[in-house]
Amino acid sequence: MEVRRRLAANMKRLRKAKGWSQEVLADAAGVDRTYVSGIERLVRNPTITVLERIAQALDTPAGHLLDPPT
Amino acid sequence: MEVRRRLAANMKRLRKAKGWSQEVLADAAGVDRTYVSGIERLVRNPTITVLERIAQALDTPAGHLLDPPT
DNA sequence: GTGTGACTCAAAGTCCGTT
DNA sequence: AAACGGACTTTGAGTCACA
Numbered sequence: 001m002e003v004r005r006r007l008a009a010n011m012k013r014l015r016k017a018k019g020w021s022q023e024v025l026a027d028a029a030g031v032d033r034t035y036v037s038g039i040e041r042l043v044r045n046p047t048i049t050v051l052e053r054i055a056q057a058l059d060t061p062a063g064h065l066l067d068p069p070t
Numbered sequence: 071m072e073v074r075r076r077l078a079a080n081m082k083r084l085r086k087a088k089g090w091s092q093e094v095l096a097d098a099a100g101v102d103r104t105y106v107s108g109i110e111r112l113v114r115n116p117t118i119t120v121l122e123r124i125a126q127a128l129d130t131p132a133g134h135l136l137d138p139p140t
Numbered sequence: 141g142t143g144t145g146a147c148t149c150a151a152a153g154t155c156c157g158t159t
Numbered sequence: 160a161a162a163c164g165g166a167c168t169t170t171g172a173g174t175c176a177c178a
Binding site for chain 2: 001002003004007045046047048049051052061062063064065066067
């Protein structure tokens with residue numbers, strides 16, 4: 001479950017760094033708006049392919065989204 | 071799908087580096103033997119929590135399993 | 141020691157909405 | 160802009176027998 005927390009935190013941080021709403025990120029990643037919300041709130045457990053699409057949208061390596069906070 | 075290929079490759083490489091069979095890795099990660107087989111053959115699309123368990127078994131950061139080949 | 145098909149069941153993922 | 164819910168379809172999780 002630790003990776004889910006890290007993903008949520010990293011995703012939120014990078015998303016905000018771009019000044020993006022959840023919906024903008026969702027559209028950019030090609031996933032549903034409510035799904036992005038669910039990941040950030042830790043109620044969802046995405047597959048690695050969804051992780052990949054979100055990473056591409058955020059212009060960062062997929063693995064980086066799972067890294068511990070610096 | 072790229073992450074799936076990378077996971078398969080990295081997992082196989084690290085597994086073999088330990089001299090482990092798919093079955094030994096499966097036991098260490100707490101998943102089924104055939105499931106490990108399925109990931110390596112790209113027929114499975116694991117969630118990030120499964121990725122986490124495999125990473126722990128291989129004693130490597132989860133994100134590292136998604137990295138491109140060096 | 142690994143590949144594969146088939147299976148159940150829970151969860152991934154989408155789409156509609158309201159607060 | 161984001162949390163949250165319901166209903167829905169598709170896919171992953173997890174397991175087995177057999178090759």
